[in-house]
Amino acid sequence: MAREANVSVATVSRVLNGTAPVRASTRQKIMAIIEKHKFQPNALARSLVNKRTGMIGVLFPDSSNMFFSEVFGGAERAALKLGYTLFLCNTFSDPHKESEYLHLLCERQVDGLIFMGGRINARQCQDALVQEVIDIQKKTPIVLINGTLPGHPCHRVKTDEFMGTQLLVRHFIELGHERIGFLGGSLATTTTLEKLQAFKETLHANQLPYRQDWIRLGDFSIACGYQRMEQILAMQSRPTAVVCINDYVAIGAIKAALTRGVRVPEELAIAGFDDTQLSSAMNPELTTVSQNSDELGRTALAILSRLIQKEKAQQLTVLAPRLIVRQSTQRES
């Protein structure tokens, strides 16, 4: 190709890699030869030239959880406006799957990454897993949603989950509850630790009991909510209100209570977290905390776009949560 264009190999390399300026006429000549020989000067070939693919990789735990799909929707609408295409990968918070996708996405030379769940929320994360992300970050901008890389600078967008939990516990206290439990989540995740810490501190600040047997963790599923509520209902001395780790656990908990003939909220008040679309369609409707899912996704995309353009961006953005009171804690009077 260099011979045909009558230029040096270094010049071809410069054109293909964009590593140094090349005269426009020379560039055109080389591109014409690429065209002639069907070197496919399409998106893939262009991306070799300008080192930009317009693709952003999104690593999320599970898009079938409405909260994540709502965050993704916010990012996607913002991406379309800016001309980016999102590449959604479900990791199920499995570090091996995360590594596999990180590797694949970097091979495909995404311009940037949005990361949520998994290792960035792990209570104890192997150094190698953190290092993998840091190594990628040297070449590819990354924005984390509701997570962090302990001890390393990174760009983050998060909702204040501590404050969100405080809002829920205070709501229960205002309604007169003194026996409050906590359902779902896993101590392996920082999200759960943060919410549980807020739960504990708010109870203590109000001289209310924090009882280990009213704390029933597990995971983030409807099934977990159902099982944990069954355990609570089997207790002699049980709480009158429970905070659930998310809306799905709350849906399962309500289902278990109603199945056993326990009225919600009259005999047991139940609150969720995330304010997914489902929360207002439930029967009873679900009291929950909005994490501003759309804004989380939109803000993460905006920050990532600035980083891709090599512009300065705020390192930490914290969104305020909002308490949404519905029937599962308080009937209309």
Place this chain on the structure above:
Amino acid sequence: MAREANVSVATVSRVLNGTAPVRASTRQKIMAIIEKHKFQPNALARSLVNKRTGMIGVLFPDSSNMFFSEVFGGAERAALKLGYTLFLCNTFSDPHKESEYLHLLCERQVDGLIFMGGRINARQCQDALVQEVIDIQKKTPIVLINGTLPGHPCHRVKTDEFMGTQLLVRHFIELGHERIGFLGGSLATTTTLEKLQAFKETLHANQLPYRQDWIRLGDFSIACGYQRMEQILAMQSRPTAVVCINDYVAIGAIKAALTRGVRVPEELAIAGFDDTQLSSAMNPELTTVSQNSDELGRTALAILSRLIQKEKAQQLTVLAPRLIVRQSTQRES
């Protein structure tokens, strides 16, 4: 590069495009030069060489609808096993967004496409939109889920939605219902037309009335189910059972009925469609039809993989639906 490797430009072209056999030693020499000059012999460069990217584009209407995310999950698990990476794009069934994504995905040289919703379900689809897909299909294998390209051969996987609707109507008839309505969906989609046709024929075959004022269409959302049920409840002469276009519409319909103090199923039986995760968590639990969402996705991916490998694949695969009876139509006795 050709000069440095002491080979012809045509040989370089052959190596990069894989258009003709080249001696292994020559190929290695050229690849070594690419490496030396940092021509980035990574996934992007390799994809120029072997014309395979390992990427599959997935055009779905909306991944926040659990049915679609469950179909996607089935495809994704199958893709990981075969070494493909899925590229999920939400089209919201908007033909412009579909065209934009189709264009983007082809630019990125996906090995194949899975298409669901939008134009392939449109009752009246502009010729240009169909032609766009047919043109892409000439170069890139496509598998359609629950849709078709009228008048053109294509590879399809579908659940028999006609039979699914028959199962629901017959279930109502067996329970003694004679006044049966239909909620949600849109006449602009073939899915709705097919279900409505099955609904009508099954009523006729059983000498039961098909009343236009008990057919309340709209869209596929919880909000639509709520509003349409409010209209039904305001009628003097109303049905005793309703078939809903999907689980979301049924959830909204149940919510509206319970809000008005109408007992489900005692005063009004309500059934959904899709058997999403939510259906068993509702209160009452939802009678619905399983479309085997996981299998739909898995089968589409398997067929697409055969097409990518240039192997023969069955043109039409039809999965049988299953009736799932729960509390919203029949209380445990």
